[in-house]
Amino acid sequence: MGDPNTEDRLRRPARVRSLRVGELRVSYVPDGAVEMVPRSLFPTTSDETWARNSRYLNPAGRLTISAGGLLIEHGERAMLVDAGYGPFPEPISMMEHGMASMYGGSLLESLxxxxxxxxxxxxxxITHLHMEHLGWAAHPEPGGTLPALGHAPYLVSRREWEDRHTMFGVTEEIADTLARRVRVVSDGDEVFPGVRAVALPGHTAGQMGYEITSGDDRLLAFADVLHSPAQVAHPDWATMGEPEPDTSAGLRRQVLGRLADQDIIGFGIHFADVPFGRVRRTGDAFDWEPLA
Structure with missing residues (x-):
């Protein structure tokens, strides 16, 4: 990843980006971003770690963690994987969670x-019930009274829904709002033409990814199995709050190996401005090659 343009993309929030997966079009739908203190997100790292990986840090020394959704289009039909943070355009400081700032608000404009x-x-x-994934499913457009996406069913795994009251940012009010539209999905369910649910427990016990298949092409939206392109080369980096770090690290290696060995396109919803990519393997090491 030595190209200057790519280096800049590693540090900035995602823009609208699209590519084809067989007959389907998939697009990143930006909503906002989180600026993370790198050692807070990855507590097993050190200052020396980030001196070696400074290309991933913005001028303030933060990791850019994009927030948004994945639009999947099949002809006239369309679905969304994840729903951004919601109508909160003013950056909010959340240093108690290791977040220098967090903002959203552009998903509807991006659509x-x-x-x-x-x-x-x-x-x-909804891959998992954290606040930067369910935003517009829970919040109305400015001036409105109903959630902006509240006409659609919300697909959530059973375990995730059962654990909703323990999830980051899910208040009683948000849970009640979601409950009106929740439809439980299971590992292997086809939820849209060519789109299949894939259980990816680790970051949360009920986290669900989505695999898209059309013709000879495949893409895996791997949710929060990985949070940053920097983590691709370092799957053993634990993420803050992981209940079972060794299990999560094993899942990261498994997902990266599958992406590399089966030539599946990866989609990292938080991957700054390089959300689509292929994983390249050299021995036991992995690297992220951005697409689109």
């Missing part, structure tokens, strides 16, 4: 840029 309105979305798959 419009892609030629879609909220009511075009026939289903919203």
């Amino acid at each position: 419009s840029e892609l030629g879609r309105a909220p009511h075009d979305i026939e289903a919203v798959a």
Whole structure:
């Protein structure tokens, strides 16, 4: 990743980006971003670690963790995986959680840029119930009273829904709002033409990813198995709050190995401005090669 343009993309929030997966079009739908203190996100790292990996840090020395959704289009039909942070355009400091700032607000505008309105979305798959993944499923447009995506079913794993009251940012009010639209999905369920749910427990016990298959092409939206392109080369880096770090590290290596060995496109929803990529393997080491 030595190209200067790519180096800049590693540090900035995601922009709208699209590519083809067979007959399907997939697009990153930006909503906002989180600026993370790197050692807070990855507590087993050191200052020396980040001196060696400074290309991933913005001028303030923070990791850029994008927030948004994945739009999947099959002809006239469309669904969304994850729903961003929501209508909060002013950066909020959350240093108690290791976040220098967090903001959202542009997902609906990004959908419009892609030629879609909220009511075009026939289903919203929520990979896990953290606040930067469920935003517009829980919050209305400014001036509105109903969630912007509240017409669609919300696809959530049973374990994730059972654990909803322990999730980051899920208040009683948000849980009640989601409950009106939740539809439980299981590992292996086809939820849209060519889109299958894939259980990825670790970051949360009920986390669900989504694999897209069309023709000879495949893409895996791996949710929060990985949080940063920097972590691809370091799958043993534990993420803050992981209940079972060794299990999560094993899942990261498994997912990276599968992406590399089966030539599957990866989608990292938090991967700064390099959300689509291929994983390249050299021995036991992995690297992220951005696409789109």
